[in-house]
Structure formats: C-alpha cells, structure tokens
Amino acid sequence: MTFFEKLEKAQKDKNSLVCVGLDTDIEKIPKHLLTEKDPIFSFNKAIIDATKDFASTYKPNIPFYAAQGNEGLDSLKRTVEYLHTLDIPVIVDAKRNDIGNTAELYARELFGNFGFDAMTVNPYMGEDSVRPFLAHADKGIFILTKTSNPGSKDFQDLIFEGKPLYQHVVEKSLSWDVNGNAGFVVGATAPEQLLEVRTLAPKSTFLIPGIGAQGGDIQATMKNGLREDGLGLIINSSRGIIYASSGEDFTEKAKEETLKLRDEINRYRNV
C-alpha cells in the first residue's frame, strides 16, 4: 500500500484526522522515565500506546532526535519500527531540500534507513529539488507552502503576477506530481490561505501544523481545509498532547487530549 492508502485506511478505521507530533525533548519528558534504558523511546512508546486508537498517524520531528546524536537517532528508529508493528504510517518532519542525487541521499536516509512513510520537503530550490522525492511513488511528500510561523509572511506571501509565492509553490508542485503523492504543509494559523490552497488543490492531502500551542483555529481549519470526502487533512498536535502532563499521569492526559482533539475535529466533519 502507498502512504496515502495506509493513511486513509487509518483515518477511517479510527475515525480520526489527528496526527500526534513526537517532538520528544529529553528535558521535557517526565523525570521518572530518565532511569529507563532508552528514555526517549520509552516516552514515545507510552504516548503511542495511550493514543493509538484515536490518532491515525504520528510525526516525529527529526531535529529533536538528531540533537541527541546517534543515540537519539536510534531512539527514533525504534519509534518508527514500533509504529510499524502497529500498522501506523509515520511522517518525518525533516524539511529536507537539495537537488538530484543529493536529494536522493536524503531519501535513502529517511525512507531507506529509517523506513518513514512520508516526509516534509522545502521547495525553495525548485523542480529538481522536489521531483527526486516525488519519484518515491509509495511515499507521501509534503511540500511546505504557507507555514504556521510569523516569518512565513517574509517570503511566502510576496505577490508575483497577482499570486503569493506559496500559491506558485502549490501550482508548480502539482504540475510535477506525476505519481499523485504530493501533499502540502499549510499552517492552521492561516485559515484564509488554507482555503486558497484547497481551491488550487482540491484532491490533495494537507498536513496542518499550528493547532494548539500556536493558536490555530480548528473550526476555521475544518471549514476551509476539509476535502469533499471528509478527509484530506492531517491535523497535527505536538506539545498539546505529549506534554499535557509532566507527571506520572502523562499517558492518561495525552489520551484525553487526543480524544478531545479528535472529537472536536469530527464535530466539523459529517461523521
């Protein structure tokens, strides 16, 4: 199965568009886990076990692991392997970008070594920096468009020939998407731009960061972003779920927050 087939199966089976962002920081996990052999993996596994019935996918953010050196990367690899034993597709937030054969080496790192099912890609370098990733037809390639941070206005909103840069990114990316495996990253903090991206890409799946800590609005996101079939969105929450509590009850709180987010999202779907 391709990433998008796995994703939609999981979204339907669990009736959930929620993605749990595994931005796991050794300094923020509950202190009682620090005596474990691999505290980062132990934390991730506990979070996954608590939330897996209500989350359709997980998104580790690779710098959180890379900052811990090879040991952190090993914890990440174990996390991906564990998710795969549960048949859960995994997206890596890596925002990689390079051209041709060098892009292919990043694909080898992330798809080959780690086994991720999807990744995020930065489009600034253009066609020959995006196509090598899209060539992995069974993987999901989420291209940054209008991101959720304040600085997204600096370049992404600049208007060229009547359209902001992020819309050019969507249009050109779709023209390169011969395998139908391009998705887009669109911040929940920009609901009007989300509507514009949905208009340009009615059939695509969007990865939506910015819910929760960053202040994105769920109702506006659903209204403007949902695909006609009630899918087409991956709504990510990281800190709001994984750090809902820093005590012994962190798994219960994470479960509660995931369920709450799933149900709040589903209020705006016909499900």
Added chain:
Amino acid sequence: MTFFEKLEKAQKDKNSLVCVGLDTDIEKIPKHLLTEKDPIFSFNKAIIDATKDFASTYKPNIPFYAAQGNEGLDSLKRTVEYLHTLDIPVIVDAKRNDIGNTAELYARELFGNFGFDAMTVNPYMGEDSVRPFLAHADKGIFILTKTSNPGSKDFQDLIFEGKPLYQHVVEKSLSWDVNGNAGFVVGATAPEQLLEVRTLAPKSTFLIPGIGAQGGDIQATMKNGLREDGLGLIINSSRGIIYASSGEDFTEKAKEETLKLRDEINRYRNV
C-alpha cells in the same frame, strides 16, 4: 576566533579561496580503500592531507554521510575533528530550516555535536527560521539565495516589486544580521545574479557552488563576485577534486586539481 576570522586567516595563509566539497560516496571512492576500517574517513583524510596547503576550507555535504546511517555520521565526525587538528574551518552543507526552538536543535546537532564552524540554511520560512541560526555569532550562516541548479528559476527568480525573490532574501537577511555572521550561497552558474547579490551585499562572504561539473565560469564568478579586498568568496569544487581519479593516484590528482583551481582563481585576484 569567529568562523569568518578563521576563514580569512586560512584564505590569506594559503593564498586560496578554494573550498573542497567532501561529497564522499562509498560507491565512488577508490576500491582499494574499502578494506580500511573506516573507508569514508580514510578517503577524506587522504584528500585533506593532499589538498590542505591549497584549500582554505572544506565543505562536507551531510546527506552523503547520513545515507550511511550512524556509521556514516561517525565518519563525518572524525573528519571534522581531523580538520580541526589542522586548524581548518569546516562548513556543513545541510540546508537546514525550521523555526525557533526547533532551529536551535539543528544548531545543537551541527554546531554542538559535530562542531562545524558554519552551515547552509534555507530561508523559505522567513525571519524566525533564520535568526536562531544567526544568533550563533561565532558561526558562519550561509543563506541560500540564487542556487546553481536549473530549478532555481522556479521560485527564486519570481519578481516581486521589481526584484526577484533571491534579492528579497538577501535584503531581509542582512536586516536580521545583527552579529555580522550571515553569508550567502550564490551559484557560479548565475554570474549576473552574483553581481546583483554583490551589489546588495558588498561586505558579505559568498559560498559559491557550481564550479566544475555544473559548468560555472571562474572568470565571470571572480569578476562579479570578488569583494573589494580580494576576498569574500569561497569557491567550492567537489567531484572535480575528490573524484579526479578513481585509482591509486587519487590523492595526487586531487592535489593537482586543487592547485590548478587555486591558481586559476588567483589569476583574477590582485595577489
């Protein structure tokens, strides 16, 4: 010393603007090295020993190492450590990009764990994705502007208020550069754009890929890119040097090519 101080000292001491790109691929190194304990490090060390009197800096491209997993990353770490025993500053080509605390984690990976002196950064996400890197005042931060690949025309050349995107990137980046440690990546394949970037950033240092295999012209690069003081450029060559021969004579050939490039560059400097 800051990166730029180290760099200029090395450029003056060796009378060389050459940077050797360590795009080391296990499949392309001479076969007789494969019996070594760490073939990638052995290759890099041999290349460094052969070229160090004529190259002022080295630029490993991190995906070449990451594609080999933790073992590859260990070879990279050894390479950086070896270059530091020789007092040579090292730039990592990583094209990283993320915001705020997440960007800081990439800085911890590359500056903290590996000890790199400078890195490349993709500006697509704007101010809060560039400033966290610039905050490392002793490090060099090379921001992508007009890159050397064909796809650079797709977005970087789009015109907003009479100026292409890459020029907006230069202007905004300079306005964020409170520590004076921003540099720019400008492809040798775009000499006219290089002149425009030099006009906007007369005091900055540019990292120039695209010489050699990618067809960049040295004369035009020097004419349009050289800073008034005869410095301000880091001219990278990767494959043209490190794979000049695939036989037992690979170090001699690498040395020859480095010396040749240094001297060709110096013909267009007043040195």
